[in-house]
Amino acid sequence: MKFLAVDLGASSGRVILGTLSESKKLSLEEIYRFPNEGIQVKNELHWDVPNLFNEIKNAITKYVKKYGADLNSIGVDTWGVNFILLDKDDRFLSPMYHYRDKRTVGMLEKMFKVVPKEEIFKQTGIQFLELNSSTQLFSMVYNKSPRLPLTKTIIMFPDYINYLLSGIIACEFSDATTTQLYNPVKKEWAYDLIKRLGLNPEWFIKVISGGTILGPIKKDVADEVGLSSDTKIIAPLTHDTGSAYVSVPVDMNKYFEGDFGILSSGTWSVLGVELKEPLINDKVLKYNYSNEGGFNGTIRFLKNITGMWLIQECKKIWEKENIKLDWDKIAFEAENADGFQSFINPDDHSFLAPSNMIQAIQKYCRSTNQKVPETIGEISRTIFESIAFKYKQVVENLEDIIEKKLKILYMIGGGSQHNLLNQFTANVLNIPVNAGPSEATIIGNILVQALALGAVEDLIEIREIVRNSFDINSFLPKHHKKWNDAYYSFLDIINH
Numbered sequence: 313m314k315f316l317a318v319d320l321g322a323s324s325g326r327v328i329l330g331t332l333s334e335s336k337k338l339s340l341e342e343i344y345r346f347p348n349e350g351i352q353v354k355n356e357l358h359w360d361v362p363n364l365f366n367e368i369k370n371a372i373t374k375y376v377k378k379y380g381a382d383l384n385s386i387g388v389d390t391w392g393v394n395f396i397l398l399d400k401d402d403r404f405l406s407p408m409y410h411y412r413d414k415r416t417v418g419m420l421e422k423m424f425k426v427v428p429k430e431e432i433f434k435q436t437g438i439q440f441l442e443l444n445s446s447t448q449l450f451s452m453v454y455n456k457s458p459r460l461p462l463t464k465t466i467i468m469f470p471d472y473i474n475y476l477l478s479g480i481i482a483c484e485f486s487d488a489t490t491t492q493l494y495n496p497v498k499k500e501w502a503y504d505l506i507k508r509l510g511l512n513p514e515w516f517i518k519v520i521s522g523g524t525i526l527g528p529i530k531k532d533v534a535d536e537v538g539l540s541s542d543t544k545i546i547a548p549l550t551h552d553t554g555s556a557y558v559s560v561p562v563d564m565n566k567y568f569e570g571d572f573g574i575l576s577s578g579t580w581s582v583l584g585v586e587l588k589e590p591l592i593n594d595k596v597l598k599y600n601y602s603n604e605g606g607f608n609g610t611i612r613f614l615k616n617i618t619g620m621w622l623i624q625e626c627k628k629i630w631e632k633e634n635i636k637l638d639w640d641k642i643a644f645e646a647e648n649a650d651g652f653q654s655f656i657n658p659d660d661h662s663f664l665a666p667s668n669m670i671q672a673i674q675k676y677c678r679s680t681n682q683k684v685p686e687t688i689g690e691i692s693r694t695i696f697e698s699i700a701f702k703y704k705q706v707v708e709n710l711e712d713i714i715e716k717k718l719k720i721l722y723m724i725g726g727g728s729q730h731n732l733l734n735q736f737t738a739n740v741l742n743i744p745v746n747a748g749p750s751e752a753t754i755i756g757n758i759l760v761q762a763l764a765l766g767a768v769e770d771l772i773e774i775r776e777i778v779r780n781s782f783d784i785n786s787f788l789p790k791h792h793k794k795w796n797d798a799y800y801s802f803l804d805i806i807n808h
Contacts, residue, residue, distance in 0.1 A: 361469075387546045389554075405463065470551070560752070
């Protein structure tokens with residue numbers, strides 16, 4: 313069986329062909345990759361949605377040229393929190409703002425004056441970030457956006473792509489929960505909160521489960537790209553981290569709820585556990601954790617942490633300076649730099665969208681009276697150590713909340729290929745870290761499509777297929793005492 317996974321990320325989009333053999337082994341082939349980045353228009357940051365949809369169609373056309381018109385299904389996943397407004401005729405009220413657009417700066421405090429922080433959390437169980445859909449929408453209410461009176465529907469970004477492909481308007485559960493406008497206890501939109509924030513409850517559409525078959529591809533799209541009109545459009549877990557969590561290669565007969573941590577490592581690091589029910593209490597609020605939707609109604613209990621974004625932005629600057637760098641070279645430089653010289657808080661506001669990441673890191677170190685990193689190795693080492701220490705802080709808080717110690721951490725996503733960071737993480741956590749698959753989001757997307765079409769039975773089988781199809785690397789702790797001592801120096805700096 314053949315499935316296409318469309319995975320749109322903050323820096324690129326990929327369309328990957330997944331082929332599931334009769335022996336239940338999954339193989340992947342990249343059909344097309346294209347760049348994606350925010351577009352600055354005056355003082356606003358937007359996403360180029362029409363171009364992204366056009367690139368998706370280009371990818372499908374490339375598939376057809378190579379493999380013919382037959383395809384079982386297509387599934388789309390993207391980052392969370394971004395939404396599109398539709399008018400009364402279901403037309404796109406452009407633009408779609410980038411989640412890093414500055415319209416939400418300082419807006420959380422204004423929102424808390426309308427609805428107290430504790431009440432928002434009690435209704436949604438979602439951690440507070442300026443980039444949340446709730447904050448974005450409140451900023452539009454606060455600034456009297458002229459587009460809101462024209463709005464009939466709010467649709468999440470991956471659901472909009474699904475609408476263009478299938479003609480069906482719906483909101484998939486995993487992405488709905490990222491809005492901070494969904495109540496995971498009542499399993500419906502948080503209508504009381506929506507009203508109190510000045511939003512119209514009628515804008516919010518039906519929520520469906522990941523793995524829902526929306527229907528066949530629209531005839532006009534099928535004809536344009538040359539694809540069979542029998543091809544199904546399936547909503548996987550449309551939030552990319554939701555799809556990634558599906559493909560964690562854990563043996564569910566060996567590790568149970570709360571035994572294993574999951575870290576989806578990419579531009580963002582998303583660290584948490586799977587729970588059967590949402591966990592919403594004062595301690596969760598204190599530590600600012602999220603209850604996001606998972607597979608089959610489960611909860612991804614997690615915290616978002618700034619991840620590879622830091623080193624990605626530094627790499628861009630070095631490359632502009634005509635320094636030829638690949639990730640192996642960066643890791644080599646970091647490994648050979650002196651350890652524990654400087655620390656940063658990856659989640660400090662100064663690293664959200666600086667004009668120059670290297671200068672922002674150096675300014676942070678200078679302001680906290682630390683050695684200022686200068687070389688590629690020093691800066692990279694500062695980043696990797698600080699991310700690993702942040703993971704430990706998040707894990708300690710997580711274990712305090714769930715009252716259980718993690719036995720193992722599964723590192724998935726593109727960041728799982730950074731062996732140095734994986735080893736640093738094992739060192740400081742003092743538990744094994746299993747890394748891979750790197751294409752976790754794509755794999756989860758594809759295997760949920762396979763499940764929807766009856767080719768796979770359940771989550772246990774999905775994870776068995778992942779273990780049998782992809783290499784998983786294991787990292788055991790080394791020099792834990794040294795790392796543990798340095799961790800307390802990190803805490804002193806970030807709590808300065």
